[in-house]
Amino acid sequence: MVRADRRDRGGKPVAYAQAGIPVYLLIDRERCEVTVHSEPAGGRYRTTVIRAYGNDVELPAPVGFTLPTEILKNYVR
Numbered sequence: 450m451v452r453a454d455r456r457d458r459g460g461k462p463v464a465y466a467q468a469g470i471p472v473y474l475l476i477d478r479e480r481c482e483v484t485v486h487s488e489p490a491g492g493r494y495r496t497t498v499i500r501a502y503g504n505d506v507e508l509p510a511p512v513g514f515t516l517p518t519e520i521l522k523n524y525v526r
Contacts, residue, residue, distance in 0.1 A: 458484075467492045472512050481525055483518055485509070 457475055465473045466489035473486040473494065481502045486494035487509045500506045502525070506516045 462486045462494055462497075463492065465489070466494045471510070472508060474508065474516075476521065478521075478525055481522070483516070483521070 457477075461475075462473050466486070469489055471487060471489065475484040475486075477484065483500050483502070483506045485498045485506055485508060486496070487498075488495040496509075498506070500518065502518045502521045504518060506518055508514055508516055
């Protein structure tokens with residue numbers, strides 16, 4: 450089983466924001482939630498949205514679509 454670790458929750462968002470990557474999406478099977486980081490500025494993401502599986506998640510531009518997460522419940526132990 451692939452697990453989200455500290456790098457996924459801490460190091461990667463910082464590195465990706467510093468690189469100017471506009472959206473970082475973490476699908477976390479351990480916590481049964483989806484995290485969307487967006488609006489990189491000053492080496493950090495200004496916006497972070499966390500939704501539990503089962504809730505739709507809005508992915509901002511440039512991705513720009515709604516991600517349904519109900520099906521993700523099927524991939525949790």
